[in-house]
Amino acid sequence: MAAPALPGAAGSAVRGLLGVSARVGVLAAGGSGDEPPVTIPRDPAREAARRELSKRMYHENDPGLIQRALNAFWDWVGGLLDTAASATPGGALGLLVVVLVVVAVLAALWWRLGTPRRTPVSTATLFDDRPRSAAEHRAAGEAHAAQGHWNQAVQERMRAIVRSLEERALLDVRPGRTADEAAAEAGRALPAHADRLRAAAREFDDVTYGGRRSDEQAYLRIAELDRDLERSRPDLANSATATAHGTGRGAAG
Numbered sequence: 042m043a044a045p046a047l048p049g050a051a052g053s054a055v056r057g058l059l060g061v062s063a064r065v066g067v068l069a070a071g072g073s074g075d076e077p078p079v080t081i082p083r084d085p086a087r088e089a090a091r092r093e094l095s096k097r098m099y100h101e102n103d104p105g106l107i108q109r110a111l112n113a114f115w116d117w118v119g120g121l122l123d124t125a126a127s128a129t130p131g132g133a134l135g136l137l138v139v140v141l142v143v144v145a146v147l148a149a150l151w152w153r154l155g156t157p158r159r160t161p162v163s164t165a166t167l168f169d170d171r172p173r174s175a176a177e178h179r180a181a182g183e184a185h186a187a188q189g190h191w192n193q194a195v196q197e198r199m200r201a202i203v204r205s206l207e208e209r210a211l212l213d214v215r216p217g218r219t220a221d222e223a224a225a226e227a228g229r230a231l232p233a234h235a236d237r238l239r240a241a242a243r244e245f246d247d248v249t250y251g252g253r254r255s256d257e258q259a260y261l262r263i264a265e266l267d268r269d270l271e272r273s274r275p276d277l278a279n280s281a282t283a284t285a286h287g288t289g290r291g292a293a294g
Contacts, residue, residue, distance in 0.1 A: 175205035191255040193246040199245040220245040
Protein backbone atom coordinates (compact mmCIF):
# COMPACT_ATOMS: atom_id res chain seq x y z
CA MET A 42 0.00 0.00 0.00
CA ALA A 43 1.39 3.44 -1.03
CA ALA A 44 2.34 5.87 1.77
CA PRO A 45 0.32 9.11 1.99
CA ALA A 46 1.93 12.16 0.41
CA LEU A 47 3.63 14.51 2.87
CA PRO A 48 5.00 17.95 2.10
CA GLY A 49 8.65 19.03 2.00
CA ALA A 50 11.23 17.61 4.30
CA ALA A 51 8.74 15.42 6.14
CA GLY A 52 7.96 13.63 2.91
CA SER A 53 11.64 13.14 2.14
CA ALA A 54 12.28 11.73 5.60
CA VAL A 55 9.38 9.31 5.34
CA ARG A 56 10.49 8.17 1.92
CA GLY A 57 14.00 7.65 3.29
CA LEU A 58 12.71 5.59 6.17
CA LEU A 59 10.54 3.56 3.85
CA GLY A 60 13.59 2.92 1.65
CA VAL A 61 15.60 1.72 4.59
CA SER A 62 12.70 -0.48 5.63
CA ALA A 63 12.52 -1.95 2.16
CA ARG A 64 16.22 -2.74 2.11
CA VAL A 65 15.95 -4.26 5.54
CA GLY A 66 13.05 -6.36 4.28
CA VAL A 67 15.16 -7.63 1.38
CA LEU A 68 17.95 -8.60 3.71
CA ALA A 69 15.46 -10.22 6.05
CA ALA A 70 14.15 -12.28 3.17
CA GLY A 71 17.59 -13.65 2.54
CA GLY A 72 18.80 -11.34 -0.24
CA SER A 73 22.45 -12.29 0.56
CA GLY A 74 23.32 -15.92 0.72
CA ASP A 75 26.48 -15.65 2.79
CA GLU A 76 25.07 -13.53 5.66
CA PRO A 77 22.38 -14.38 8.18
CA PRO A 78 19.07 -12.56 7.72
CA VAL A 79 18.72 -9.30 9.70
CA THR A 80 15.47 -8.60 11.50
CA ILE A 81 14.38 -5.30 13.14
CA PRO A 82 11.36 -5.35 15.45
CA ARG A 83 8.41 -3.24 14.30
CA ASP A 84 8.01 -1.17 17.49
CA PRO A 85 11.60 0.19 17.57
CA ALA A 86 11.31 1.06 13.88
CA ARG A 87 8.04 2.94 14.48
CA GLU A 88 9.58 4.78 17.43
CA ALA A 89 12.61 5.77 15.35
CA ALA A 90 10.31 7.14 12.64
CA ARG A 91 8.28 9.09 15.21
CA ARG A 92 11.41 10.69 16.69
CA GLU A 93 12.65 11.63 13.26
CA LEU A 94 9.38 13.23 12.20
CA SER A 95 9.07 15.17 15.50
CA LYS A 96 12.09 17.29 14.62
CA ARG A 97 11.42 21.02 14.19
CA MET A 98 12.69 21.10 10.61
CA TYR A 99 9.67 19.06 9.46
CA HIS A 100 7.10 21.46 10.98
CA GLU A 101 8.34 24.89 9.95
CA ASN A 102 5.54 25.31 7.40
CA ASP A 103 2.70 23.92 9.53
CA PRO A 104 -0.34 26.26 9.90
CA GLY A 105 -0.56 28.29 13.12
CA LEU A 106 -3.05 27.79 15.93
CA ILE A 107 -5.48 30.42 14.57
CA GLN A 108 -5.35 28.97 11.07
CA ARG A 109 -5.99 25.47 12.41
CA ALA A 110 -8.95 26.78 14.43
CA LEU A 111 -10.37 28.53 11.36
CA ASN A 112 -9.93 25.40 9.29
CA ALA A 113 -11.74 23.36 11.93
CA PHE A 114 -14.56 25.93 12.08
CA TRP A 115 -15.09 25.99 8.32
CA ASP A 116 -14.96 22.20 8.22
CA TRP A 117 -17.71 22.18 10.86
CA VAL A 118 -19.79 24.72 8.92
CA GLY A 119 -19.33 22.75 5.73
CA GLY A 120 -20.39 19.55 7.48
CA LEU A 121 -23.42 21.28 8.98
CA LEU A 122 -24.50 22.62 5.58
CA ASP A 123 -23.94 19.24 3.96
CA THR A 124 -26.10 17.60 6.62
CA ALA A 125 -28.84 20.21 6.19
CA ALA A 126 -28.72 19.90 2.42
CA SER A 127 -28.98 16.13 2.58
CA ALA A 128 -32.01 16.41 4.90
CA THR A 129 -33.75 19.04 2.74
CA PRO A 130 -35.79 17.99 -0.30
CA GLY A 131 -33.95 19.17 -3.37
CA GLY A 132 -30.52 19.16 -1.74
CA ALA A 133 -28.49 22.38 -1.70
CA LEU A 134 -31.00 24.18 -3.93
CA GLY A 135 -33.84 23.29 -1.57
CA LEU A 136 -31.83 24.52 1.41
CA LEU A 137 -31.21 27.84 -0.37
CA VAL A 138 -34.92 28.23 -1.05
CA VAL A 139 -35.75 27.58 2.64
CA VAL A 140 -33.19 30.19 3.77
CA LEU A 141 -34.58 32.78 1.35
CA VAL A 142 -38.14 32.13 2.55
CA VAL A 143 -37.10 32.55 6.21
CA VAL A 144 -35.29 35.82 5.40
CA ALA A 145 -38.35 37.09 3.50
CA VAL A 146 -40.66 36.27 6.43
CA LEU A 147 -38.37 38.03 8.92
CA ALA A 148 -38.15 41.09 6.67
CA ALA A 149 -41.95 41.21 6.35
CA LEU A 150 -42.38 40.98 10.13
CA TRP A 151 -39.80 43.73 10.67
CA TRP A 152 -41.52 45.98 8.15
CA ARG A 153 -44.98 45.29 9.61
CA LEU A 154 -44.14 45.55 13.31
CA GLY A 155 -41.30 48.07 13.15
CA THR A 156 -38.22 48.20 15.33
CA PRO A 157 -38.81 46.53 18.70
CA ARG A 158 -38.68 49.04 21.52
CA ARG A 159 -38.81 48.64 25.24
CA THR A 160 -41.50 50.21 27.34
CA PRO A 161 -39.85 53.25 28.90
CA VAL A 162 -39.97 53.88 32.61
CA SER A 163 -40.41 57.56 33.39
CA THR A 164 -37.92 58.35 36.15
CA ALA A 165 -36.58 61.71 35.01
CA THR A 166 -38.35 64.97 35.72
CA LEU A 167 -40.74 66.59 33.30
CA PHE A 168 -39.06 70.02 33.46
CA ASP A 169 -35.29 70.04 33.09
CA ASP A 170 -34.51 73.75 32.60
CA ARG A 171 -35.49 77.17 33.95
CA PRO A 172 -39.16 77.63 34.90
CA ARG A 173 -41.27 78.80 31.95
CA SER A 174 -44.95 79.60 31.61
CA ALA A 175 -47.45 77.46 29.76
CA ALA A 176 -47.60 80.07 27.01
CA GLU A 177 -43.82 79.88 26.56
CA HIS A 178 -43.91 76.10 26.31
CA ARG A 179 -46.74 76.30 23.76
CA ALA A 180 -44.80 78.80 21.68
CA ALA A 181 -41.72 76.56 21.78
CA GLY A 182 -43.82 73.54 20.76
CA GLU A 183 -45.34 75.41 17.82
CA ALA A 184 -41.91 76.61 16.69
CA HIS A 185 -40.57 73.03 16.71
CA ALA A 186 -43.67 71.80 14.89
CA ALA A 187 -43.22 74.43 12.17
CA GLN A 188 -39.75 73.00 11.53
CA GLY A 189 -40.91 69.37 11.63
CA HIS A 190 -39.08 68.63 14.88
CA TRP A 191 -41.88 66.45 16.23
CA ASN A 192 -40.05 64.97 19.21
CA GLN A 193 -39.27 68.39 20.65
CA ALA A 194 -42.75 69.67 19.72
CA VAL A 195 -44.41 66.82 21.64
CA GLN A 196 -42.19 67.41 24.67
CA GLU A 197 -42.89 71.13 24.81
CA ARG A 198 -46.64 70.69 24.35
CA MET A 199 -46.80 68.14 27.16
CA ARG A 200 -44.90 70.57 29.39
CA ALA A 201 -47.37 73.28 28.42
CA ILE A 202 -50.25 71.06 29.56
CA VAL A 203 -48.71 70.38 32.95
CA ARG A 204 -47.63 73.98 33.49
CA SER A 205 -51.12 75.21 32.57
CA LEU A 206 -52.69 72.87 35.13
CA GLU A 207 -50.25 74.17 37.74
CA GLU A 208 -51.12 77.77 36.85
CA ARG A 209 -54.80 76.93 37.30
CA ALA A 210 -54.01 75.34 40.71
CA LEU A 211 -55.30 71.97 39.50
CA LEU A 212 -51.85 70.57 40.20
CA ASP A 213 -49.48 71.60 42.92
CA VAL A 214 -46.17 73.05 41.72
CA ARG A 215 -43.66 70.24 42.11
CA PRO A 216 -40.39 70.45 40.14
CA GLY A 217 -39.60 66.77 40.53
CA ARG A 218 -42.83 65.56 38.94
CA THR A 219 -42.70 63.10 36.01
CA ALA A 220 -45.08 63.01 33.06
CA ASP A 221 -46.75 59.84 34.36
CA GLU A 222 -47.30 61.36 37.80
CA ALA A 223 -48.70 64.57 36.30
CA ALA A 224 -51.11 62.61 34.10
CA ALA A 225 -52.33 60.49 37.01
CA GLU A 226 -52.91 63.52 39.27
CA ALA A 227 -54.53 65.59 36.51
CA GLY A 228 -56.77 62.65 35.62
CA ARG A 229 -58.31 62.80 39.09
CA ALA A 230 -59.13 66.49 38.68
CA LEU A 231 -60.29 66.07 35.06
CA PRO A 232 -61.58 62.48 34.88
CA ALA A 233 -63.13 62.96 31.42
CA HIS A 234 -59.63 63.42 30.02
CA ALA A 235 -57.80 60.83 32.15
CA ASP A 236 -57.19 58.38 29.29
CA ARG A 237 -55.92 61.07 26.92
CA LEU A 238 -53.63 62.44 29.63
CA ARG A 239 -52.11 58.99 30.18
CA ALA A 240 -51.64 58.57 26.41
CA ALA A 241 -49.94 61.97 26.18
CA ALA A 242 -47.60 61.08 29.05
CA ARG A 243 -46.77 57.78 27.34
CA GLU A 244 -45.97 59.63 24.11
CA PHE A 245 -43.73 62.01 26.04
CA ASP A 246 -41.91 59.09 27.68
CA ASP A 247 -41.49 57.27 24.36
CA VAL A 248 -39.74 60.17 22.65
CA THR A 249 -37.81 61.34 25.71
CA TYR A 250 -36.59 58.06 27.23
CA GLY A 251 -37.58 55.29 24.80
CA GLY A 252 -35.70 56.47 21.71
CA ARG A 253 -38.84 56.59 19.56
CA ARG A 254 -39.44 59.13 16.78
CA SER A 255 -42.72 61.00 17.02
CA ASP A 256 -44.77 62.45 14.17
CA GLU A 257 -47.21 65.20 13.29
CA GLN A 258 -50.29 63.21 14.30
CA ALA A 259 -48.95 62.66 17.81
CA TYR A 260 -48.25 66.37 18.20
CA LEU A 261 -51.70 67.31 16.94
CA ARG A 262 -53.34 64.94 19.44
CA ILE A 263 -51.46 66.50 22.36
CA ALA A 264 -52.12 70.04 21.10
CA GLU A 265 -55.84 69.25 20.86
CA LEU A 266 -55.77 67.84 24.39
CA ASP A 267 -54.10 71.04 25.58
CA ARG A 268 -56.89 73.14 24.06
CA ASP A 269 -59.62 70.88 25.44
CA LEU A 270 -58.13 71.02 28.94
CA GLU A 271 -58.13 74.80 28.77
CA ARG A 272 -61.91 74.73 28.27
CA SER A 273 -62.61 71.98 30.82
CA ARG A 274 -64.00 72.53 34.28
CA PRO A 275 -62.42 70.41 37.00
CA ASP A 276 -64.10 67.96 39.33
CA LEU A 277 -63.53 69.98 42.49
CA ALA A 278 -63.84 67.06 44.91
CA ASN A 279 -61.29 64.94 43.05
CA SER A 280 -59.10 68.01 42.48
CA ALA A 281 -58.92 68.70 46.22
CA THR A 282 -58.01 65.07 46.90
CA ALA A 283 -55.34 65.11 44.21
CA THR A 284 -53.83 68.35 45.51
CA ALA A 285 -53.75 67.07 49.08
CA HIS A 286 -52.22 63.82 47.93
CA GLY A 287 -49.51 65.62 46.00
CA THR A 288 -48.75 68.04 48.82
CA GLY A 289 -48.48 65.17 51.25
CA ARG A 290 -45.65 63.77 49.14
CA GLY A 291 -43.77 67.07 49.41
CA ALA A 292 -41.90 69.24 46.82
CA ALA A 293 -43.56 72.59 46.33
CA GLY A 294 -41.00 75.16 45.65
